[in-house]
Structure formats: structure tokens, C-alpha cells
Amino acid sequence: MTDLYTRIRDQPRDALDTIAKSLNVRASEPAMQTICARYMAQIALPAGARVLEIGCGNGATTKLIMQHVRPAQLVGIDPSCVFIDMAGETFADEPGVSFAIGDAAATGQADAFFDLVIAHTVYSHLVDPEGALAEARRVLRPGGQLVIFDGDFATITVALFDGDPLQSAVGAVMRHMMHAPYIMRRLPALVTAAGFSVQSVEPHGYVQTTSPDFLLTLLSRGTSAAAHAGEIGQELVDGFAQEARRRVANGTFYGAILFLSLAARKDGR
Structure with a gap:
């Protein structure tokens, strides 16, 4: 198990700062903002709705949820106390938004309390997706919604x-940054088995050529992790970065990921 997100509590502050910067870059990219606006705009909530955001990180995606979903109350949870502090500082002036330590399979929240559970690029890092789905069902009210957005990172x-x-740099990303790169292909069956009715599974193409800032940070973090694990040397890490920047400079860079959004409802009581 090499995905550093599965060990996020153990990461040093400099690694968390790097991840937070990458999350901010991704959330600010026009391509990702367009995708988020598209899938989040389809979420219809009742007045006074309560939302639980799984894996809120530093609050970068929380901003998009508040912008497009507009719940009355949002609770964000994350295993990292550093990220929780970052998110809390960002939303210090918004009383309807709060953050707490917790993870997808043990949120620490009350039974049948939320109208929506949303997880943005979280399930690809989970060791126990079945446990996370059972926990989502527990905290959702009857008829509540589950929305999962993630990459088909394969x-x-x-x-x-x-x-x-x-x-080859992508291979390093897959080994060190994604625990479950195929999870979105398995998720409809897992969600159904967990007692939800799947409402939709929508594809979202993500392509970057001229300004691939997030992809560059992803490649950098993946190859750096490979060097830290002793798989490759720093010279090769630097070479990958140099080649990626060369392609951006001469207009030949191409990077693409298929993202998917899944929406489901809690069945029964």
C-alpha cells in the first residue's frame, strides 16, 4: 500500500502543504470548475438541507460545494487535523460551515442526520469503500442523496x-497517489449492494494542453514519491519535470483523465 493519502495522518507538514497547494490549483482551474459546476448543479436539496463532505481536505472543494449546491449547513470531515485547521481558517466567517476530524468509514456524525453526503476525489484513495458506503447510508436520512465524484484514474x-x-511518470502517480484507480468502474455495483438506488453515472472529460498546472503537480508528486521510495533517482525526477515543461513551452503537452460522477439515493428506512 503506497498511496500517501491512506496515510495522510502521518504525513509531514511540508507534504501536506504541497498537497494543499495542489488541491487549490485543481479547484481553481477553469476546466475543473466547469466540471464541478456541471455535476453539482444537478444536486437538488430541500430547504434547510444538511450536507456532509467526506475528505474535505483544506476546503478547496468546499468552496465549490457552497457555491453550486448552497446547503444551509455543511460539515466537512478529514483525517488530517492540519487540513481541518486550514479549512476552518478559510471558512471562519461562515457559521453554517464547520469541520471535524473523521474519515469515510467512521465520520463521527449522527444517524440519519444529513440530506446529502458528497465525496469529491476521495474513493480512489479508500482502503475500505464498502465501509465508507455503509457509513454514508447510516448518516443519511431516508431518501437522502449520495454523490461521489472521482477519476477513472486508469x-x-x-x-x-x-x-x-x-x-512512465503516470505509472509513478498510479503507484503512489491512487490506492484504487479502477474504483469508479466498480462503484455502481458497490453502491447498489450497500442499499442505494443509483440515479445516474455521468462522464466528465478532463483535458489540459496549454495550462496543465494540476497535472504538472500530480506528475511531480508521483515521481518524487517514487524517488523517495527508492524506485528511481532524482535525476530522472528532474528529467520528467523538464520534459513536461518543455512540452508546455512548445505547445505539445497533452494530458487527459476521465472523471465520473455518481448520484444515488438511500433506500428504505
Whole structure:
């Protein structure tokens, strides 16, 4: 198990600062903002709705949820106390938003309390998705909604041709940044087995060419983690970064990921 997100509580402050910066970059990219606006705009909530955000991180996605979903109350949980502090500082002036330590399979929240549980790029990092789904069902009121957005990360590509060496950097990302890169392919069956009715599964293409800031940070973090694990040397890490920047500079960079959003409702009581 190499996905650093599965060990987020143990990460040093400099690593968490790097992750937080990457989360901010991703949330601010026009392409990701468009995707979030599209899938979040389809979420219809009753007046006074309560939302639980799983894996809120530093609050970067929380801003988008508040902008597009507009719940009366939002509670964000994350295993990292550092991220919880960051998010709390960001929303210090918003009384309807609060944050607490917790994880997807043990939220620490009350039974049948929320109208919506939302998890944005969380399930690809979970060791126990079945436990997370059972916990989501527990905290949702009858008829409450579950919305999961994540990447089909097995589709990540930066290759321009067969055998492109830069694609090897994606392999490092997959080994060190994604515990479950195929989870979105399995999720409809898992959600149904957990007692939900799947309402929709929507694809969202993400392509970056001229301003691939998030993809560059993802490649950098993945290759750096590979170097830290002793898989490759720093020279190769630097070489991957140099080649990626060269392609951006000359207009040949291409990076793409297929994201998916799944919406479901809690069945029964």
C-alpha cells in the first residue's frame, strides 16, 4: 500500500502543504470548475438541507460545494487535523460551515442526520469503500442523496505516441497517489449492494494542453514519491519535470483523465 493519502495522518507538514497547494490549483482551474459546476448543479436539496463532505481536505472543494449546491449547513470531515485547521481558517466567517476530524468509514456524525453526503476525489484513495458506503447510508436520512465524484484514474495519459517515456511518470502517480484507480468502474455495483438506488453515472472529460498546472503537480508528486521510495533517482525526477515543461513551452503537452460522477439515493428506512 503506497498511496500517501491512506496515510495522510502521518504525513509531514511540508507534504501536506504541497498537497494543499495542489488541491487549490485543481479547484481553481477553469476546466475543473466547469466540471464541478456541471455535476453539482444537478444536486437538488430541500430547504434547510444538511450536507456532509467526506475528505474535505483544506476546503478547496468546499468552496465549490457552497457555491453550486448552497446547503444551509455543511460539515466537512478529514483525517488530517492540519487540513481541518486550514479549512476552518478559510471558512471562519461562515457559521453554517464547520469541520471535524473523521474519515469515510467512521465520520463521527449522527444517524440519519444529513440530506446529502458528497465525496469529491476521495474513493480512489479508500482502503475500505464498502465501509465508507455503509457509513454514508447510516448518516443519511431516508431518501437522502449520495454523490461521489472521482477519476477513472486508469485512463490518465500524457502520452503523445506509443512508448512515450513521459507516460512512465503516470505509472509513478498510479503507484503512489491512487490506492484504487479502477474504483469508479466498480462503484455502481458497490453502491447498489450497500442499499442505494443509483440515479445516474455521468462522464466528465478532463483535458489540459496549454495550462496543465494540476497535472504538472500530480506528475511531480508521483515521481518524487517514487524517488523517495527508492524506485528511481532524482535525476530522472528532474528529467520528467523538464520534459513536461518543455512540452508546455512548445505547445505539445497533452494530458487527459476521465472523471465520473455518481448520484444515488438511500433506500428504505
